[in-house]
Each structure stands twice: as C-alpha cells, then as structure tokens.
Amino acid sequence: MRIEDRIKEKARELGFDSVGITAADVGEREAERFQTFIADGEYGEMDWMAAKAERRRHPQALWPEARSIIMLGTNYAPEDDPLEVLRKPDRGYVSVYARNRDYHDLVKKRLKRLARWLVEETKSTADVKVFVDTAPVLEKPLAASAGLGWQGKHTNLVSREFGSWMFLGEVFTTLELTPDTPDEDHCGTCRKCLDACPTDAFPTPYTLDARRCIAYLTIEHKGMIAPEFRSAIGNRIYGCDDCLGVCPWNKFAKASQEAAFIARSELVEPKLAEFLALDDAAFRERFQGSPIKRIGRDRFLRNVLIAAGNSGNKDLAGQIEPLIDDASPLVRAMAIWALSQLSDPDRLARLRAERIAQEPDTSVRLEWGRIEILDKKKPATGTMPMAD
Numbered sequence: 001m002r003i004e005d006r007i008k009e010k011a012r013e014l015g016f017d018s019v020g021i022t023a024a025d026v027g028e029r030e031a032e033r034f035q036t037f038i039a040d041g042e043y044g045e046m047d048w049m050a051a052k053a054e055r056r057r058h059p060q061a062l063w064p065e066a067r068s069i070i071m072l073g074t075n076y077a078p079e080d081d082p083l084e085v086l087r088k089p090d091r092g093y094v095s096v097y098a099r100n101r102d103y104h105d106l107v108k109k110r111l112k113r114l115a116r117w118l119v120e121e122t123k124s125t126a127d128v129k130v131f132v133d134t135a136p137v138l139e140k141p142l143a144a145s146a147g148l149g150w151q152g153k154h155t156n157l158v159s160r161e162f163g164s165w166m167f168l169g170e171v172f173t174t175l176e177l178t179p180d181t182p183d184e185d186h187c188g189t190c191r192k193c194l195d196a197c198p199t200d201a202f203p204t205p206y207t208l209d210a211r212r213c214i215a216y217l218t219i220e221h222k223g224m225i226a227p228e229f230r231s232a233i234g235n236r237i238y239g240c241d242d243c244l245g246v247c248p249w250n251k252f253a254k255a256s257q258e259a260a261f262i263a264r265s266e267l268v269e270p271k272l273a274e275f276l277a278l279d280d281a282a283f284r285e286r287f288q289g290s291p292i293k294r295i296g297r298d299r300f301l302r303n304v305l306i307a308a309g310n311s312g313n314k315d316l317a318g319q320i321e322p323l324i325d326d327a328s329p330l331v332r333a334m335a336i337w338a339l340s341q342l343s344d345p346d347r348l349a350r351l352r353a354e355r356i357a358q359e360p361d362t363s364v365r366l367e368w369g370r371i372e373i374l375d376k377k378k379p380a381t382g383t384m385p386m387a388d
C-alpha cells in the first residue's frame with residue numbers, strides 16, 4: 001500500500017472523518033486574497049492575523065522544511081436543527097461548536113497520534129508538526145486543495161459528506177507526498193448563507209468582514225458592541241451559525257457520535273435568566289473545559305445582557321438591575337442598554353439620575369447619555385423610546 005493510502009487509513013482509524021493531502025503551499029491566488037482581507041482591515045481587532053500574515057500566506061515561511069500537509073476533518077454536526085433556538089427569545093443561542101468540550105483538545109490529541117505513527121512508520125525519516133488553529137495557517141484553502149471540500153460562499157469549508165460542520169486540523173511533514181485533487185465548488189446559484197446573515201457580514205460571496213460577524217462580535221471582540229449590531233444579535237450569546245445552519249449540503253451530514261461534541265443539554269437552549277446571576281467563580285466552574293471559558297465572565301455577561309434586552313421579557317428587568325452597579329464597565333453598560341429595552345421608563349429615569357454623575361467610566365456614561373438624548377426627543381408622549 002502507498003504511504004498516502006496508509007496515512008488515510010490510519011487517520012480514519014484514529015477517528016478523523018475526512019483526510020486529504022496537499023503541498024505545503026496555499027497558492028498565489030489565495031495568498032493574494034488573504035492579503036486583501038488584511039489590507040481592508042476586515043480582521044478587526046484580531047491583530048494576530050496581520051502580525052504573522054507572511055506565515056499564513058506561505059506555510060514554508062512557518063516551517064521551511066515542510067513539503068506536504070495532511071489535512072484532517074472532524075465532523076461535529078448536531079443532532080437536530082440548531083437554529084430552532086433562535087425562535088425562543090428568553091433562551092440563549094450557543095454556537096454548535098461550543099456546546100460541549102473545546103475541540104482543540106480532542107483534535108490535537110488525534111493529530112499527535114497520527115504524527116507519531118507517521119514518524120514510526122517512516123523510521124524517523126519524516127519530521128512532523130501538528131496544528132489545529134494553533135499557528136498562522138490558512139486552514140480552509142489548504143483543506144480545499146487537499147480535496148476535503150470547497151470554500152462555500154460563507155467562506156467556511158463545505159463537504160459533500162458532512163455539510164458545513166467540520167473542524168479542521170493538520171499535520172505538516174517533511175515528506176514529499178502525492179497531493180490529492182482539490183474538490184470543485186458546488187455552491188452553484190445558491191446564496192442561502194449570504195441571505196441568512198443577520199448583520200450583513202458578507203461584502204461579496206466568498207468574503208467575510210469579520211468586524212460585522214456575530215461570531216467575532218460575541219467571541220473575539222473585547223469591548224462594547226456597537227449599537228448598530230445589538231438588535232441583530234438577537235439571542236446569540238456565544239458565536240453564530242446562521243450561515244452554516246442554512247446550507248443545503250447539511251442534509252448529507254450525519255450527527256456526530258463523538259461524546260466530546262454531543263451537545264450538553266444545558267447548553268442547547270439555556271435560560272438567559274440563569275446566566276444573569278453568574279459571578280466570576282460561578283462562571284469559571286460552569287464553563288470548565290468549554291470554549292466559552294476563554295472569553296471570561298464579563299464578556300459573556302455583555303452578550304447575555306444584549307440577548308436579555310432583545311428578549312422582550314420584562315420579568316428579566318429585576319435581575320438585570322443590580323448589574324448596573326457591576327464592577328465591570330462592560331457589564332454596567334450593557335445592563336443599561338438591556339434595561340432601556342425592558343424597564344419601566346420612570347424607574348429607568350430615576351436610576352439614571354442616581355448614577356450618571358458618579359459614573360467613572362466614559363463609555364458607561366455614554367450609555368446613560370444615549371437614553372437621555374432619546375428621552376429628550378420625545379418627552380411629551382409619556383413613554384420613553386429606548387431603542388438605539
């Protein structure tokens with residue numbers, strides 16, 4: 001059996017769902033497209049993308065001895081339609097990838113096993129390095145050129161077998177392996193993902209402006225979320241899957257049987273009310289081993305408060321009110337916004353009058369002020385228009 005076939009057999013034995021081989025080169029066209037994304041600033045605050053751009057464009061700048069890359073896919077398709085939760089405004093939407101363990105741990109363990117096996121199999125003539133979103137590597141274009149699928153109009157890799165639900169990881173090696181044939185683009189005239197995006201994050205098909213993406217805003221972005229996105233975020237409290245979830249190729253996906261990726265029931269449609277009371281210790285305990293832990297309690301609460309503000313559930317106002325005195329300005333600011341959507345206007349005016357003068361943080365004062373400006377615009381109606 002050829003070494004390429006033995007690698008694929010071993011990868012499947014180790015639990016990978018998809019495997020292909022490509023040269024250690026993303027190609028000039030992809031390198032240029034990536035450069036355009038950087039030049040246009042579409043990476044937002046993810047400065048680490050621009051900082052090591054050269055290595056992303058050229059895998060051999062990351063590791064000069066690399067000759068081939070073995071790309072591995074791991075299916076994480078959910079059992080049921082995950083987007084159902086979006087219709088339940090007093091519940092929070094947690095992205096499918098974050099409903100259980102952090103995928104990096106499981107995928108990396110398997111990659112290491114495959115790499116170790118390859119070294120033994122080649123009697124140490126092969127040198128190897130493994131990555132799963134842990135180094136500056138353009139994983140999607142590499143997976144496409146290794147034949148795992150194609151980059152859909154939502155920019156993620158789509159597979160005919162697993163739809164849009166596949167994690168990627170890779171083994172770089174010094175071995176000269178025969179590359180596989182890239183898959184063709186099977187999007188055709190479909191544009192479901194583009195039309196489904198709540199924040200219009202796709203400037204054109206196949207390109208994403210991360211600054212507008214809810215996955216970016218709720219996970220990567222550290223500061224206040226701009227008013228223009230707050231309503232559109234709806235009840236998405238960690239990530240977003242709208243563009244992935246509507247992809248027609250998902251009908252071929254079989255639900256993942258991987259224990260680490262089968263959703264924890266309490267993260268499928270968690271009650272927003274449960275999260276509003278989380279302090280730092282409770283947050284860390286609750287999200288031990290989960291990708292959600294990475295964003296910390298304050299950013300998580302920021303997201304939950306936006307969802308609470310969008311819920312229309314006035315009963316939540318009582319739980320939100322103490323958060324306007326939270327130690328974190330991020331939490332205080334979003335609590336004010338959430339109350340502005342739910343609270344009784346007279347009560348809110350009183351709270352503002354009590355707090356605005358002593359508020360030390362400019363951005364929090366701005367949130368109070370924003371309500372004030374709107375308040376002044378329509379004093380005669382007796383109701384305070386609270387929306388941004």
Ligand code: B12
Pocket residue numbers: 030031033034037046095096097132133134135136137138139140141151154155156157158164165166167168169205206207208210213215216220238239240241243244
């Ligand atoms: C930065 C990043 C993000 C950013 C930016 C997303 C993005 N589209 O780049 C944010 C935070 C928004 C994000 C969100 C998500 N991410 Co992310 N992310 C990454 C990361 C770390 C780098 C991606 C990157 O290099 N982007 C830069 C852009 C320029 O690259 P690109 O999208 O491939 O851009 C190409 C196309 O635009 C193309 N292009 C341009 N014009 C044209 C025209 C045509 C005709 C064609 C064909 C192509 C084309 O050329 C560009 C360069 O190759 C990767 C891990 C990695 N190391 O690769 C994970 C990764 C892409 N993310 C992943 C996942 C799962 C997600 C989420 C689903 C998580 C969630 N639910 O919240 C969302 C999906 C949002 C979406 N629609 O992309 C998976 C995707 C797996 C897959 N099947 O593709 C990855 C690969 C992680 C992993 N190891 O599994 N992510």
Ligand code: SF4
Pocket residue numbers: 154196197198199200201202208212213214215216240241242243244
């Ligand atoms: S993840 Fe959500 S916000 Fe981001 S591009 Fe897809 S649909 Fe739009």
Ligand code: SF4
Pocket residue numbers: 152153154158186187188190191192193194243246247248249
């Ligand atoms: S939803 Fe349609 S356009 Fe988008 S990736 Fe899937 S097939 Fe392509």
